[in-house]
Amino acid sequence: MKRNSIIFILLLPAIFACRRNQASADERIITVSIAPFGYFVQEIGGGDFEVNVMVPPGSNPHIYEPYPEQIMKLRKSVAYISNGFLGFEMTWLDRFYGMNEKMTRLSFGNLIDPVANAHEHEHEGEHAEAADPHYWVSPACAAVMAASVRDLLCSLNKEGCEKYRANCDVLLGRINDLDRKADSLFSGYRGASFMIYHPNLAYLARDYGLEEVAVEFEGKEPPPSHLKHLVDLARERKITTIFVQKEYDSRNAKAIAVEIGAEVLVIDPLSPEWLNSVTFIIESLHRSLQGSQK
Numbered sequence: 001m002k003r004n005s006i007i008f009i010l011l012l013p014a015i016f017a018c019r020r021n022q023a024s025a026d027e028r029i030i031t032v033s034i035a036p037f038g039y040f041v042q043e044i045g046g047g048d049f050e051v052n053v054m055v056p057p058g059s060n061p062h063i064y065e066p067y068p069e070q071i072m073k074l075r076k077s078v079a080y081i082s083n084g085f086l087g088f089e090m091t092w093l094d095r096f097y098g099m100n101e102k103m104t105r106l107s108f109g110n111l112i113d114p115v116a117n118a119h120e121h122e123h124e125g126e127h128a129e130a131a132d133p134h135y136w137v138s139p140a141c142a143a144v145m146a147a148s149v150r151d152l153l154c155s156l157n158k159e160g161c162e163k164y165r166a167n168c169d170v171l172l173g174r175i176n177d178l179d180r181k182a183d184s185l186f187s188g189y190r191g192a193s194f195m196i197y198h199p200n201l202a203y204l205a206r207d208y209g210l211e212e213v214a215v216e217f218e219g220k221e222p223p224p225s226h227l228k229h230l231v232d233l234a235r236e237r238k239i240t241t242i243f244v245q246k247e248y249d250s251r252n253a254k255a256i257a258v259e260i261g262a263e264v265l266v267i268d269p270l271s272p273e274w275l276n277s278v279t280f281i282i283e284s285l286h287r288s289l290q291g292s293q294k
Helices: 002-027 035-045 068-076 087-099 139-156 158-185 202-208 224-236 251-260 274-292
Strands: 029-034 050-055 077-082 104-107 193-196 211-214 241-245 263-267
Touching: 029 035, 029 068, 029 087, 035 050, 035 139, 035 158, 035 274, 050 068, 050 087, 068 077, 068 087, 077 087, 077 139, 104 139, 139 158, 139 202, 139 274, 158 202, 158 274, 193 224, 193 274, 202 211, 202 274, 211 224, 224 251, 241 251, 241 274, 251 263, 263 274
Parallel strands: 029 050, 029 077, 077 104, 193 211, 193 241, 241 263
Antiparallel strands: none
């Protein structure tokens, strides 16, 4: 019995240290608008911060509304990372800031070179988006995002800054490798077209000289006349793959695919595993362009 008591006393410092670390982590919540943003916090923060995602994977960020549990964590957050262009933010972001006026604010949309919103992302129940909000799929934009997260985390926890810089350097190396890979894969396809249900890859198209063709018409399901135009266009450009995001209904994409003998490929730009998701998108896009030239 005495031996057990001595062991317990010896373990007390470790127990209290664990509790202090847990309390510290609980106090360091960073809320992000979408799951891919959380990837950067986790990779660079190395577990020092809990991530609260307002639009979880599988939800549509254009029309999503938050749950009470997310709001509770928002009130405890030390920072909020926003997109800057998503429709749901135009409805909710000022309310979020009003619920927690002390949290640091970072908007990636202020740091990147935006693509004009040519497709009018205005769905029922939301505001029109001022610019295309899907920049996180671009490795070039992701590099800017990573550096800004590093600086944010350093400002929130100066003791961890050396670690955050080192982790960011590793992540930037992976991002730059992916950028070089994409540039090499698409070097022989400048000006080539690809088709996607919801226009999610405009920044990839811009960065690597491609053309994105959206199935959606003015942010809504396409009318029959537009579907016919898309079928004719797909045949003309020998499109062999139609991309559909995980959150969207694939029926119209499948209708076009049946007409032209193409496949429908589901992608997940909102995955919390940013690197795996974007790598898959780039490699799949390259394979689709190879098929178009056969």
